[in-house]
Amino acid sequence: MTRPATGCKSRTRMLWVAAIGLSVFLATPAISHSQTDTSSNRLLRDTIPPAPVTSLLASDRKYDNGEAIDLTWVPSIDDQLLHGKITAYQIFRSDNGGEFKKVGDAIPGDNQFSDESVSYGHSYVYYVVALTAGGRAESIRTASLIAEREWINYNRKYLFLIGFIIAGSVVYFIETARRGKKLFIRRIAGLEAVDEAIGRATEMGRPILFISGTQDMDNVQTIAGITILGHVARTIADYDTKIRMPVSRSLVMTAARETIKTSYLAAGRPDAYSDDMVNYVTDEQFGFVAAVNGIMVREKPATCFYLGAFFAESLIMAETGYSIGAIQIAGTAMPTQLPFFVVACDFTLIGEELFAASAYLSNEPKQLGSLKGQDVGKAIALAMMIIGTIAVTVGQAWDVEFMNNIAHWLNSAFKTN
Amino acid sequence: MHHIALWVAAFLTLGIISFLYRDNAWYKICESVFVGISAGYWFVSYFWDNLYGKLWLGVFPRDPAQQPDYILLIGGALGVMMLLRLIPKIGWLSRWPLAFIVGATAGLNLIIYFASNVMVQVEDTIRPLFGANYSSSAYDIVGNIVVAVGTFAALIYFFFSKEHKGAFGGAAKVGIFVLMVTFGASFGYTVMSRISLLLGRIDFLMGDWLGVIK
Amino acid sequence: MNGRMYKYLAAVAVVTACVLLYVGKRVAWFEDMMFPTWLSILVCVLIAASMFWILLRTIKGKPAERRTVFLYVGIAVSLPLLMTISVHVPISTEGQLLFDGMKRIQPGSKVLVSFDYDPPSAPELQPMAEAFMRYCFERDIKVIIIGLWPQGPQQANLALAKLLAEPAISAKNLVYGVDYVNLGFQSGNEFVIQRMGSDFKSMFPADYRGTPYDSLPLVGNVRNFSGIDYSFNLSAGYPGTREWVLIGVDRFGLVMGAGNTAVQTTGMYPYVRSGQLKGILGGMSGAAEIEELTERLGKGAKFMVAQSFGHMVMIVFIVIGNVAYFLHERKKKKA
Numbered sequence: 030m031t032r033p034a035t036g037c038k039s040r041t042r043m044l045w046v047a048a049i050g051l052s053v054f055l056a057t058p059a060i061s062h063s064q065t066d067t068s069s070n071r072l073l074r075d076t077i078p079p080a081p082v083t084s085l086l087a088s089d090r091k092y093d094n095g096e097a098i099d100l101t102w103v104p105s106i107d108d109q110l111l112h113g114k115i116t117a118y119q120i121f122r123s124d125n126g127g128e129f130k131k132v133g134d135a136i137p138g139d140n141q142f143s144d145e146s147v148s149y150g151h152s153y154v155y156y157v158v159a160l161t162a163g164g165r166a167e168s169i170r171t172a173s174l175i176a177e178r179e180w181i182n183y184n185r186k187y188l189f190l191i192g193f194i195i196a197g198s199v200v201y202f203i204e205t206a207r208r209g210k211k212l213f214i215r216r217i218a219g220l221e222a223v224d225e226a227i228g229r230a231t232e233m234g235r236p237i238l239f240i241s242g243t244q245d246m247d248n249v250q251t252i253a254g255i256t257i258l259g260h261v262a263r264t265i266a267d268y269d270t271k272i273r274m275p276v277s278r279s280l281v282m283t284a285a286r287e288t289i290k291t292s293y294l295a296a297g298r299p300d301a302y303s304d305d306m307v308n309y310v311t312d313e314q315f316g317f318v319a320a321v322n323g324i325m326v327r328e329k330p331a332t333c334f335y336l337g338a339f340f341a342e343s344l345i346m347a348e349t350g351y352s353i354g355a356i357q358i359a360g361t362a363m364p365t366q367l368p369f370f371v372v373a374c375d376f377t378l379i380g381e382e383l384f385a386a387s388a389y390l391s392n393e394p395k396q397l398g399s400l401k402g403q404d405v406g407k408a409i410a411l412a413m414m415i416i417g418t419i420a421v422t423v424g425q426a427w428d429v430e431f432m433n434n435i436a437h438w439l440n441s442a443f444k445t446n
Numbered sequence: 447m448h449h450i451a452l453w454v455a456a457f458l459t460l461g462i463i464s465f466l467y468r469d470n471a472w473y474k475i476c477e478s479v480f481v482g483i484s485a486g487y488w489f490v491s492y493f494w495d496n497l498y499g500k501l502w503l504g505v506f507p508r509d510p511a512q513q514p515d516y517i518l519l520i521g522g523a524l525g526v527m528m529l530l531r532l533i534p535k536i537g538w539l540s541r542w543p544l545a546f547i548v549g550a551t552a553g554l555n556l557i558i559y560f561a562s563n564v565m566v567q568v569e570d571t572i573r574p575l576f577g578a579n580y581s582s583s584a585y586d587i588v589g590n591i592v593v594a595v596g597t598f599a600a601l602i603y604f605f606f607s608k609e610h611k612g613a614f615g616g617a618a619k620v621g622i623f624v625l626m627v628t629f630g631a632s633f634g635y636t637v638m639s640r641i642s643l644l645l646g647r648i649d650f651l652m653g654d655w656l657g658v659i660k
Numbered sequence: 661m662n663g664r665m666y667k668y669l670a671a672v673a674v675v676t677a678c679v680l681l682y683v684g685k686r687v688a689w690f691e692d693m694m695f696p697t698w699l700s701i702l703v704c705v706l707i708a709a710s711m712f713w714i715l716l717r718t719i720k721g722k723p724a725e726r727r728t729v730f731l732y733v734g735i736a737v738s739l740p741l742l743m744t745i746s747v748h749v750p751i752s753t754e755g756q757l758l759f760d761g762m763k764r765i766q767p768g769s770k771v772l773v774s775f776d777y778d779p780p781s782a783p784e785l786q787p788m789a790e791a792f793m794r795y796c797f798e799r800d801i802k803v804i805i806i807g808l809w810p811q812g813p814q815q816a817n818l819a820l821a822k823l824l825a826e827p828a829i830s831a832k833n834l835v836y837g838v839d840y841v842n843l844g845f846q847s848g849n850e851f852v853i854q855r856m857g858s859d860f861k862s863m864f865p866a867d868y869r870g871t872p873y874d875s876l877p878l879v880g881n882v883r884n885f886s887g888i889d890y891s892f893n894l895s896a897g898y899p900g901t902r903e904w905v906l907i908g909v910d911r912f913g914l915v916m917g918a919g920n921t922a923v924q925t926t927g928m929y930p931y932v933r934s935g936q937l938k939g940i941l942g943g944m945s946g947a948a949e950i951e952e953l954t955e956r957l958g959k960g961a962k963f964m965v966a967q968s969f970g971h972m973v974m975i976v977f978i979v980i981g982n983v984a985y986f987l988h989e990r991k992k993k994k995a
Contacts, residue, residue, distance in 0.1 A: 094858070096858075096884075097886075105974045143886075145884075145886030145887075146881075146883060146886070164511065188560070188561055188565055193558075213607060215609050216604050216609070245547075246544060246547065246548060247547050249552075252548075280528075280547075281542065284544070311485040311488065313481075313487070314780075315780060316478070316484035316485070317481075319462065319476075319477045319480050320477060320481050322465065322475050322477075323474065326469045327469070340898075341780075341897075341923060344636070352726070364629075364927050365636065365926065367629055367632075368630065368633035368636065374635070379625065380604060381604045401606075407601055408603055408605065410564060410601065411598060411601050413568060414572060414598065417568075417572030418571070418573070421573065422576060424574075425574040425576075425578040426468050426574065426577075433574060439569075439572055440569055443566070443568045443569035443572075444566075445566060445910065479836075495810065495847050503978075507865075554850065554851065558906040558907055558911065559906065561906075561910055562909075563906070566910065567930055569935060570816060570930075574965055575871060596926070611829055612715045633924040635923065635925055635942065638922040638945065639944075641737060641924045641944075642783045642784045642921075642943060642963070642967065643781075643783060643784075644737055645782075645944070645963050645966055645967065647781070648737055648738050648966075649741070649959070652741060653741075656682055657679060657684075658685075658693040659694070659742060
C-alpha cells in the first residue's frame with residue numbers, strides 16, 4: 030500500500046514532537062532512561078507504525094551481465110531518531126509486472142541493498158518496507174527499471190590498453206622475427222650444459238631421462254619442455270643415444286612422440302625412432318614419481334632433464350637423480366619447486382628462463398617474438414612501479430599534491446574492477 | 447576386512463619407505479601396485495565422472511524434468527577425435543581437440559592472469575615507503591623498501607633483451623640474490639610440508655595400525 | 661650365523677613385535693604407550709648426544725651416511741608422538757586475518773568450502789577443514805561443500821562424519837540439505853569456477869548422493885557466487901587457491917580465505933598482501949593456528965611437536981653437512 034506524501038509528513042511532525050518531549054525528559058539529571066521509561070510510553074512507542082524509507086532509488090549496475098540492480102534509500106526517520114525502533118527493512122520486487130515478492134533484508138542503519146538475482150532484460154519495480162514491533166511502512170515504489178548488460182566494461186579500459194600494447198609488441202616482434210631479423214636474447218646459463226650433458230650420456234653409454242613435467246598440454250611450461258625436447262631429440266638422434274621419457278598425461282605422450290619422431294626424421298634417422306622411448310605411466314602424482322625413481326635406480330641414466338611444471342614430486346626425483354650421480358638439468362616456472370631443483374640439480378633454468386631457453390633453442394619466430402613482447406610488458410610494469418612508488422612516497426611523506434595525484438592515477442589505472 | 451585393509455596399507459607404506467635403505471623387491475612390488483592401481487583409479491574416475499556423469503547423463507538425463515544438453519556432444523566428438531591418434535591414416539584429426547584445449551585454456555587464462563597477477567600486483571606494489579607523514583614504524587619501512595627493491599631487481603633479472611652488464615647487471619645480481627632468499631624461505635616451508643606428509647604416515651602406522659598412540 | 665641370518669631374525673622379530681602390538685591393542689592389553697616425562701627427557705638427551713657424536717665423527721673425517729639422516733629424521737618425527745609435550749604455536753598475521761574474517765560471518769550465512777586436495781595432503785589440510793567446519797556448525801553457519809579434486813568431497817565426508825559425532829554438534833541435530841550439503845566433485849579445473857560464477861546448478865546438477873540441486877533447500881536459491889557470503893578453499897595444488905583467486909575473487913567478487921599446504925603457501929602471500937585473499941593458513945602450523953584460535957586443539961597442534969623436533973634435527977644436520985663441506989674444501993685446497 031502506498032502512503033501519500035502528506036500523510037507521511039504529518040506523522041513525521043508528530044514523531045518529532047514526541048522525540049523532543051522525550052529528550053527534555055531525558056535531560057533531567059540523575060534520572061536514567063530505564064527508571065523513567067514507563068510501560069505506557071513503551072506501549073505507545075511500540076504501537077505507532079514507523080515512518081517509511083525515503084528517496085528510494087534503483088539503478089542498474091554498470092558493466093555487468095544484467096544480473097544486478099543496486100538500491101539506495103534514506104533510512105526511516107525512526108531508524109535515526111528512536112534507537113532500536115526499526116527492527117529490519119525488507120526489500121520487495123516485482124518481476125516484469127508480476128506479483129511483488131521479498132528478495133532480501135537489510136538491518137537497521139542500512140541504506141543500500143544489491144539485488145543480484147535479477148535476469149537480463151527483465152523489468153523490475155521495488156519498494157522497501159520498514160518494520161517495527163508495532164507495524165510496517167512501505168516506501169514509494171521505484172520506477173520500472175530494466176536490467177541491462179553492457180558489451181564493454183569501461184572500468185577495465187587501462188587493462189585493455191596495457192594488454193593491447195603488450196599483445197601488439199608480441200605481434201610486432203613475431204613479425205620482425207619472421208622477416209629474418211635477429212632478435213637479441215641474453216645468454217642463459219645452463220643452456221650450454223645441455224649439449225655437454227647429452228655428450229656425457231653418449232660417452233658413458235647410458236640413457237637420458239627426460240621428464241617434461243607432470244601437467245597436461247594446456248600448461249605452457251609443458252609446451253616449453255616439449256619444445257626443448259625437440260632440440261634434445263635432434264642431438265641424441267645425431268649421437269645415437271638412448272632416451273627414456275615417462276609421462277603422466279596421455280596428451281603429453283602423444284605430443285612427445287610426435288616431437289621426437291620429427292627430430293629423428295630431421296636428423297635423417299627415422300629408423301632409429303621407437304614409440305617405446307615415450308611411455309605413459311599414471312596420472313597419479315606420487316605413482317608417477319615412484320615409477321620414475323624405479324627407472325632411475327635400475328637404468329641409471331647419465332643425464333636427467335626436468336623441464337616443465339612440477340609439484341611435490343620434484344624433490345623426490347631430483348634427490349634420487351643426485352644419488353645415482355646423474356647430471357641434472359632442470360627448468361620450471363613453479364616458484365615452490367625451484368628451491369629443490371636449485372639445490373639438487375647441476376643447472377636450473379629459473380622461471381621465465383625456461384621459456385627463454387625454449388625460444389632460444391627452437392629459434393621459432395613465435396617464441397622469440399613472445400619473449401621480446403613480454404619484455405616490453407615487464408618494462409612497462411617496472412617503469413610504472415618505480416614512478417608510482419617514488420610519487421606516492423614523496424607525495425605522502427611531504428604532502429605534495431602533484432605527486433599524490435600521479436600515484437592516485439596509477440593506482441586507479443591498475444585497478445581491474 | 448578392516449584388519450586386512452590395515453595390514454595391506456601398512457605393508458605398502460613400509461614397502462615404499464624401504465626404498466630409503468635401498469632398492470629392493472618389496473619396494474618394486476609396492477611401486478608396481480601403486481602405479482597400476484592409480485592408473486586404474488584415474489581411468490575409473492574419469493569414466494564415471496566425465497564420460498558417464500557429464501556426457502551420458504547430460505545428453506540422456508535421468509530426471510525427466512531436466513533438458514538434454516546436446517552441446518556436450520561436441521565435447522564427445524572432440525574426445526573421439528583424440529582417440530583417432532591410434533589410426534595413423536587419420537591420426538592428424540587428433541590435433542584439433544588438442545588445439546581446442548590449448549586455445550581455450552590460453553584464452554581463459556590470458557585475461558585472468560594478466561588482471562590478477564600483473565595489474566593487481568603492480569597496483570599493490572605502489573605503496574608509500576615511509577607511510578603518510580612518516581607514520582610507519584622502522585620495521586614497516588625496512589619491509590616496504592625490501593619489497594620494493596626486491597620486486598624491481600627480480601624483474602630486471604628476468605629481462606632478456608639486455609645483457610647483464612654494468613649497473614643493469616648489478617641490479618640483476620641483487621635480483622638473483624633476492625630470488626635465492628625467496629627460494630630458501632620456500633624451501634623451509636616445503637620441508638615442513640614433507641615432514642607433515644611423513645607425520646601422516648607415521649600417525650597411521652603408530653596410531654591406526656599398531657595403536658601405540660591415541 | 662652369517663649376516664643374512666641376522667637380517668632374517670631381525671625381520672622376524674620386527675614382524676612379531678608388530679603382530680603383538682596389533683593384537684595387544686585390539687584386546688586392550690594396553691591403552692597406549694605414551695612416555696612418562698623422565699623418559700621423554702632421556703630420549704631427547706640421548707638423541708642430542710648421538711648427534712653431537714656424529715658431528716665429532718664428521719670433523720674427524722668420517723661423515724654420516726645418508727641413511728643415518730633418514731633414520732634420525734624418522735626417529736625425530738615418531739618419538740615425540742609418544743611424548744606428552746605440547747608446543748605453543750604463535751598466531752601468524754595471515755592466520756589472524758583469516759580468523760577475523762571468520763568472526764564476521766553471521767549466523768545463517770552460507771559458506772562455500774572447496775576441498776581441493778587428496779589423502780596425501782590430509783595431514784596438513786584435514787585438521788584445518790575440521791576446525792573451520794566445526795566453527796561454522798557451532799555458530800549455525802551453513803556449509804556448502806564442493807571439490808575440484810575427485811577425492812576432495814570424500815575427505816569432506818570424513819571430516820563431516822567426525823564432526824557430526826562430536827557431542828556439541830550432534831546436539832544441534834544438523835540436517836543434511838538444510839544445514840550442510842556436499843555437492844561432490846566436478847572436473848574441469850578453473851572452467852568449473854568460471855561457470856559457477858553464472859550458474860552453480862549447471863556445474864552441480866545433483867549432490868554427491870544424486871539428489872537434484874533444486875531439491876536441496878540450502879542451495880535451491882543459490883544461483884551463483886552472489887548467494888555465497890564467504891568462501892574457504894583448502895588446496896594442495898592445481899586446481900586450487902590460485903584459480904579461485906584469479907576467477908572467483910577477482911572476477912566475481914567472492915570473499916575468500918584459504919588453507920594451503922606449506923609448499924604453496926609462500927606463493928599465495930602476494931594475494932594476501934594485495935587483499936585478494938582474506939587470510940591464509942599454511943601447512944601444519946596453519947592447522948595448529950586455527951585450532952588454537954577456535955579453542956579446540958586437535959591433530960594440528962599434536963603434530964606440531966613432532967614437526968618441531970623434525971625441523972631441529974634437520975637444522976643440526978644442515979650444520980653438520982656444512983661442517984663436512986668446508987672441511988672437505990679445506991682438505992682439497994691443502995692437497
